[in-house]
Amino acid sequence: MTTPMIRMRNVTMIYENGVVALDDVSVDVGKGELAFLTGPSGAGKSTFLKLITAEEKPTEGLVEVAGHDLSRLRRRDVPYLRRRIGVVFQDFRLLNERTVMENVMLPLTILGLASGEQRRRALQVLAVVGLGQRKDATPLELSGGEQQRVAIARAIALDPAILLADEPTGNLDPDITWHIMKLFRVINARGTAVVIATHDYDVVKRMDARIIQILKGKLPQEVVS
Numbered sequence: 001m002t003t004p005m006i007r008m009r010n011v012t013m014i015y016e017n018g019v020v021a022l023d024d025v026s027v028d029v030g031k032g033e034l035a036f037l038t039g040p041s042g043a044g045k046s047t048f049l050k051l052i053t054a055e056e057k058p059t060e061g062l063v064e065v066a067g068h069d070l071s072r073l074r075r076r077d078v079p080y081l082r083r084r085i086g087v088v089f090q091d092f093r094l095l096n097e098r099t100v101m102e103n104v105m106l107p108l109t110i111l112g113l114a115s116g117e118q119r120r121r122a123l124q125v126l127a128v129v130g131l132g133q134r135k136d137a138t139p140l141e142l143s144g145g146e147q148q149r150v151a152i153a154r155a156i157a158l159d160p161a162i163l164l165a166d167e168p169t170g171n172l173d174p175d176i177t178w179h180i181m182k183l184f185r186v187i188n189a190r191g192t193a194v195v196i197a198t199h200d201y202d203v204v205k206r207m208d209a210r211i212i213q214i215l216k217g218k219l220p221q222e223v224v225s
C-alpha cells in the first residue's frame with residue numbers, strides 16, 4: 001500500500017475553552033485524491049485543515065502528512081511543511097496594493113528563486129487559472145471569482161503536494177463557484193491532492209468526488225483500517 005498524503009488516526013482536538021472540535025477522527029486522503037470536507041458550521045472543518053498545516057496540534061492522536069508524523073516536527077521544519085501545502089481561503093487574502101503577478105510571485109520570492117524563474121513559474125500557474133492576460137491588474141480591479149483564481153494560482157505556485165481550500169466559494173455566486181470547483185479538478189489532475197472544506201452540500205453533490213462528512217467533530221460514515 002502506498003503512503004497516504006494525509007493520515008489521521010484517532011485524532012481529538014479540544015480547544016483551551018473546552019470545545020471538542022474533533023472527536024476520534026480517523027481518515028486517509030491519498031496522493032492525487034480530491035475530497036470534499038462537508039458539515040454544518042462549527043462541525044470542525046477548519047480545525048481539520050489547521051491540523052494538516054500544523055497551525056493547531058491535536059490533543060490526542062496521530063496526524064501524518066506525506067508519511068511525516070507532525071508531532072515530531074521541529075519548529076524549524078514547519079516552513080518546509082507549509083511549502084508543500086497550498087492553502088486557499090474564503091476571503092482570498094491577496095495583497096491589494098500589489099499586482100496579480102506580484103501576488104503570485106510572493107511565495108517564490110520568499111523562497112529566494114531567481115527573478116526570471118519566479119516570473120516563469122508565476123506565468124505558468126496564471127495560465128492554469130486562465131488569468132495570464134490580467135497579470136498587471138491589481139486585485140481590486142478583478143471580480144471576486146478572478147481574485148480567488150489569483151489566490152489559487154499563488155497557492156499552487158510552489159507545486160504543492162496538497163492544496164487545502166477553506167470555504168473557497170463562500171463569497172462567490174453559483175456560476176463562479178462551479179467554475180472554481182472545476183479548476184480544483186484541473187489542479188488535482190496535475191497530481192496535487194485537494195481537500196475542499198465547504199458547507200455548500202449542493203455543489204458537493206454535483207461534483208461526483210469523495211465526500212468526508214463531519215458532524216459535531218465526528219466522521220460518521222468513514223471506516224478506515
Ligand SMILES: Nc1ncnc2c1ncn2[C@@H]1O[C@H](COP(=O)(O)OP(=O)(O)OP(=O)(O)O)[C@@H](O)[C@H]1O
Nearest residue numbers: 015017019021040041042043044045046047048199
Ligand atoms: N481557536 C479556537 N478556540 C476555541 N474554539 C474554537 C477555535 N476554533 C474553533 N473553535 C470551535 O471549534 C468548533 C469547530 O470549529 P471549526 O472552525 O473547525 O468549524 P467549521 O466546520 O470550520 O465551521 P464553519 O463552517 O463555521 O467555518 C466550533 O465549536 C468552534 O467554535
Ligand SMILES: [Mg+2]
Nearest residue numbers: 045046047166
Ligand atoms: Mg470553517
